[in-house]
Amino acid sequence: MRTLWWVLGFVLVGGFGLGYGAGKSLHTERISGSAGDVLEDDPVGRLKVFIYELPSKYNKKILQKDPRCLNHMFAAEIFMHRFLLSSPVRTLNPEEADWFYTPIYTTCDLTPNGLPLPFKSPRMMRSAIQLIASNWPYWNRTEGADHFFVVPHDFGACFHYQEEKAIERGILPLLQRATLVQTFGQRNHVCLKDGSITIPPYAPPQKMQAHLIAQDTPRSIFVYFRGLFYDVNNDPEGGYYARGARAAVWENFKDNPLFDISTDHPTTYYEDMQRAIFCLCPLGWAPWSPRLVEAVVFGCIPVIIADDIVLPFADAIPWEEIGVYVAEADVPNLDTILTSIPIDVILRKQRLLANPSMKQAMLFPQPAQSGDAFHQILNGLARKLPHDNSVFLKPGEKMLNWTAGPVGDLKPW
Incomplete structure (x- = not known):
């Protein structure tokens, strides 16, 4: 043999x-049948995305400090931001948006050897959510249920590179209603939220x-x-x-x-x-x-x-x-x-x-090309529309606990 x-x-x-x-x-x-058809879907015209304008300390300044982030396997968070800024699905009118996107580079904190440290990520994310919740009305209508976040770390929004510590932390409480776009995917795991969109790492x-x-x-x-x-x-x-x-x-x-x-x-x-x-x-x-x-x-x-x-x-x-x-x-x-x-x-x-x-479908090319990973992410978001009425909260209703999680996460960032 x-x-x-x-x-x-x-x-x-x-x-x-x-x-x-x-x-x-x-x-x-x-490939014949539905898989091939879905692969070749065109998301343009099927959804509109509003991009929050955040202070540069959440994204551009972090990248300027360490350009190595453009080449590591978590770089999808950076290139997705760049793609959406010029994408035909972008809308400048939040009232017509299907989805809201908050551009935060949570993995761009690298050791001298180029390994990303996730320890600041929960504070960054929490700070950014506080900012959008205070300055726009859209987060508070749904507590993030019509928002998506790119969290491409080892264990996604559990924000730790060791599995046992990631499981112990769990998904950041403020992201419990949001859609997560993440490289991590493992069935029956606390770090994979229902409805997440699993993406390839950046190569x-x-x-x-x-x-x-x-x-x-x-x-x-x-x-x-x-x-x-x-x-x-x-x-x-x-x-x-x-x-x-x-x-x-x-x-x-x-x-x-x-x-x-x-x-x-x-x-x-x-x-x-x-x-x-x-x-x-x-x-x-x-x-x-x-x-x-x-x-x-x-x-x-x-x-x-x-x-x-x-x-x-x-x-x-x-x-x-x-x-x-x-x-x-x-x-x-x-x-x-x-x-x-x-x-x-x-x-x-x-x-x-x-x-x-x-x-x-596995690549994040610059500039973007038809059918690439950017478009597959948009396809995934489009297939989750329209949002069910249950995502909108009644006046005064609250579901998320802003003080949940480790004490260190609550420190200002």
């Missing part, structure tokens, strides 16, 4: 480009475009992964990080010739993904990572190892048909699982991944 796969690896479909700026491949397939489109290789390059790597298997600094005993799934990948397959896995991050990383049939997308500290975006963009079948994950735009992208789900407990059987997938199934997944609209 292994020999057979090594031979097949050289004849399976090669790379397909990023969808935009690349020639259209003949080896593509459109730099121009950088990926610069690393495209010839579309007919054979896929000679069977399984590819680059990244940590153990986080020795934060999890010295090795059982908590990635719930042990990454450690299991390494221990079981480090010497397996079908698996090209390493902690090294070569300069050919993007090129290697375009030469691979399967790309592992295991959970880390959170269940998601930019590898999922990179795999889809480069036509490498994502192997999703994250139990109960809620994937980006799951009502539009047919994840079951383009990817492979492997339970965390089944990681020791990865070689058997992947080599048992029929060739015709592999080829169909590759043809679906070759569809430019599939790639476009």
